Amino acid sequence: MLKVDSIQTKYGSIYALKGIDLVVNEGEIVTIIGANGAGKSTTLNTISGIVRSLAGSITFNGVDITHMPTDKIVESGLIQVPEGREIFPNLTVLENIKLGAYLRKDKNIKDDIEYVTSFFPRLSERFNQLGGTLSGGEQQMLAIARALMSKPKLLLMDEPSLGLAPKFVHGIFDVIKKINEQGTTVLLVEQNATLALSVASRGYVMETGKIVLEDKAENLMNNESVKAAYLGF
Template sequence: MLTVENLSVHYGMIQAVKEVSFEVKQGEIVSLIGANGAGKTTILRTISGLNRPSSGSITFENQPIHKVVPQKIVAAGLCQVPEGRHIFSGLTVQENLEMGAFLRKGNELKEDYQMVFERFPILKERKNQDAATLSGGEQQMLAMGRALMSKPKLLLLDEPSMGLAPIFIKEIFNIIQEIQKQGTTILLIEQNAKMALSIADRGYVLETGQIVLSGSGEELLNSEEVKKAYLGG
């Protein structure tokens, strides 16, 4: 579904991503793990069209997208939930969800609102509330619901557990698995390596802009190298 080949990205003279290659197959949860500054968010932003690669290619459903503008990438079925959530303050929960569907029209939106409210009941309760007044966990649910309103084939999740209480983290990861079971492919970037790998079909480990390990989620969870570096073992 998604193929990244020899991707390099620079910020000025600094190379943040160094010839990274990986793939995401339809129906999978694939996780990228690594420390802060490893290049994880840069990779997602480049896939989404927000950054431009210095070299390499990104292909989504056999179509190159590394030179495509972000709105066309969303229209093709690829949507990102950004790090820090970036909900629209001053707009209600309902209006934030409407923003997620800005490329879509028609009566089917009513069914999609219902789908989001069934998955995130707290959003239905607070649909007329200013999104900025939600808790961190509720804002993460809103950011995910907003992305789902675009009907993505592939959902990019950037640090969905960041800043959340443990009870919310468990709930968010349960929801990620539910979204996958209902047919959406997921590329997950997460500092909580144990949680990410426990739900991932496959994973890649990034260090200083390069992939240094890959394997199934279970293989990486049991890797001594990963345990020492990321799992406190």
């Protein structure tokens, strides 16, 4: 579904990505793990076109999207939930959710609002509350719900558990699994590598702008160097 071939991304004169190759097959949850500053967010941002690669190519469902405008990338079904909580604080929860369908050609979104909020009942209790007054965990739920409204084929998620209480963290990962079971492919970046590998089928390990290891999630979980560096045991 997604093929990333030798992408290189620079900020100023510094290379954040030094030639990244990765593949995501339809139906998978794939995770990228790595330390702070390794280039995980840059990888997702390059795939979704927020920053641009200087070399290499990105192919999505057989189409070269390397230089495609970001709105066209979104329209083709590749959607990113950004790191942090980029919801609209002065719009209500329901308005935020509806905005996710903005680029869709079909405007029959009523059933989809029900579908996406079925993952987050807490949001449907708060449709008229302003986004900015939601708790941190609720804002994260809203960001995911909004992304789902655009009917993603491939969902890129950057640190969905960031800043969440443990109770919410498990809730979010349950939702990621459910979203995937309903047919959405997921590429997931996560500091909590143990949890990420527990939901993923495969994983890539990044160090300073390069992929240093790639394997089935269960093999990575049992890999001694991965355990020592990223799993905290």
